[in-house]
Amino acid sequence: MKSTVVGSFPVELKKESSTKNKLLSALGAYDPYKQAIKDSVISQLDAGVDIISDGQVRGDMVSIFTKYIPGMKIEEGNTVIVSKIVRPIREISIKDLQYAKKVMKDYYNGNIPEGKGVKGIITGPNTIVHSSRIQFFYKNREDAIIDLAHSLKHEVNAIVKKVEPVYIQIDEPFLSTGMVDMKVASEAIDILRENLEIPLAMHVCGTLDGAFKDLAKFNVDILDMEFAGNNVNINVLEENSNLIHNKIIGFGCVDSSVNTVDNIDEVDDLVIRAINIVGKDNLILDPDCGLRRAPKDVAFEKLRIMNEIKDKYS
Numbered sequence: 106m107k108s109t110v111v112g113s114f115p116v117e118l119k120k121e122s123s124t125k126n127k128l129l130s131a132l133g134a135y136d137p138y139k140q141a142i143k144d145s146v147i148s149q150l151d152a153g154v155d156i157i158s159d160g161q162v163r164g165d166m167v168s169i170f171t172k173y174i175p176g177m178k179i180e181e182g183n184t185v186i187v188s189k190i191v192r193p194i195r196e197i198s199i200k201d202l203q204y205a206k207k208v209m210k211d212y213y214n215g216n217i218p219e220g221k222g223v224k225g226i227i228t229g230p231n232t233i234v235h236s237s238r239i240q241f242f243y244k245n246r247e248d249a250i251i252d253l254a255h256s257l258k259h260e261v262n263a264i265v266k267k268v269e270p271v272y273i274q275i276d277e278p279f280l281s282t283g284m285v286d287m288k289v290a291s292e293a294i295d296i297l298r299e300n301l302e303i304p305l306a307m308h309v310c311g312t313l314d315g316a317f318k319d320l321a322k323f324n325v326d327i328l329d330m331e332f333a334g335n336n337v338n339i340n341v342l343e344e345n346s347n348l349i350h351n352k353i354i355g356f357g358c359v360d361s362s363v364n365t366v367d368n369i370d371e372v373d374d375l376v377i378r379a380i381n382i383v384g385k386d387n388l389i390l391d392p393d394c395g396l397r398r399a400p401k402d403v404a405f406e407k408l409r410i411m412n413e414i415k416d417k418y419s
Contacts, residue, residue: 106385108408108415109156109355111308111329112226112276113395114145115404116162138162142201146208148405153412155221156271159198159205161395166228166276167236173197174256177237184237190252192259198225202268222271225264227297229277229307230254231290236279247289254293261297272304272327273297278394280320281311287319298324306355310394317341321348329355331393332375334362339378346382354383357393358414359407364399366406369413376414390415 118137145160163169167184171177176190206223210216230253234246243249261273275297279285298305306327309320313330314337320328328349332339334357342354356379359367379388390411396404 106388106390106415106419107155107220108153108390108412109224110149110154110158110408111357111361111391111393111395112158112161112166112274113397114148114158114160114162115397115399115401116141116160117144117401138201139204142204143208146205147212148401149408150209150212152405152408153416154408156224156389157205157209157222158224158226159201161226161397163201166395167233170197170228170257170260171233171237174253176242176252184233186234186237186239186241186243186249188242190249190256192256196263196267197260198227199263199267202264202270206268223268224272224274224306225261225268225270226274226276227257227260227264229275229279230257230293230297231285232277232279235282235284247286250289250293251296254296258297258299261301265301265303270303272306273301274306274308274327274329275325276308278308278310280307280309281313281316283315287316291319291323294323294325304353308355308394310357311335312337314338314341317345318348321345321352325352327353327355327389329357329389329391331357331361332379333358333367333372334360334393339375342379343382349383353387353389354379355389355391358390359392359411361392361394361396361399361407364403366403367410369410372410373414373417376418380418385418 141162142159149157171184173193176188177184230250234249304326307325308329310331358372358375
């Protein structure tokens with residue numbers, strides 16, 4: 106059994122303190138997010154997380170991608186689709202992931218242990234398009250979703266080549282809402298999956314009783330869902346366990362919707378139930394969703410408890 110995070114971590118931007126950083130700031134070259142990435146990575150590792158993220162410190166899950174994709178623009182904090190969506194103008198998350206991996210390597214004195222590493226995280230095309238307003242060009246969201254999938258595929262390929270992650274995670278929370286054409290959604294994921302030689306995960310939060318049977322058919326290796334803050338999904342998993350015999354379950358076992366530390370006995374009971382449903386070798390433990398809104402000490406303690414339980418059953 107391994108552990109991971111869904112992605113985001115509390116961000117604490119620090120002012121430049123060293124002479125070097127002050128000089129870089131004066132030249133407009135100081136990156137205040139670099140220390141936030143380092144702090145996030147070290148917190149995850151200190152808590153015992155096996156497969157880390159870069160903390161997703163630079164912005165919300167949609168605009169962090171769409172501001173670099175032609176055909177989309179940001180207006181008052183929201184994404185608007187204004188023309189045909191094409192490939193990104195630059196690699197979006199590569200440098201942050203490379204730096205996160207360097208911090209991890211330094212943490213382990215030069216050699217990242219087997220079974221540990223960094224994962225690439227991309228907000229899915231269905232979620233991005235359904236979070237955006239179509240102003241021009243597209244008559245329906247489905248065509249925009251397919252074009253965006255082709256655009257994001259360039260980022261997937263760049264992450265695989267330049268970061269060598271453990272796996273790629275696609276965040277698709279909108280797939281639980283009933284608003285998405287599941288056939289188109291599956292086609293978009295297939296585009297991202299094409300020729301991918303490492304595992305592909307898909308994170309879907311929300312209540313899944315109306316979507317699980319469709320999600321189980323998606324061409325992904327890891328299906329990641331929330332269970333701690335949602336008392337419906339564990340029953341859905343139990344009732345439909347026969348549908349996911351060929352998938353690993355990313356099991357959200359600490360509640361990201363509350364900014365208090367979870368009761369370790371309740372988390373333990375939930376994990377035991379999951380083990381009884383799919384087996385411990387078919388589980389990756391993680392929080393329900395990102396932890397950006399939690400105080401840093403609370404986020405750390407949630408991860409520490411999760412990993413204490415992981416170690417208990419590994």
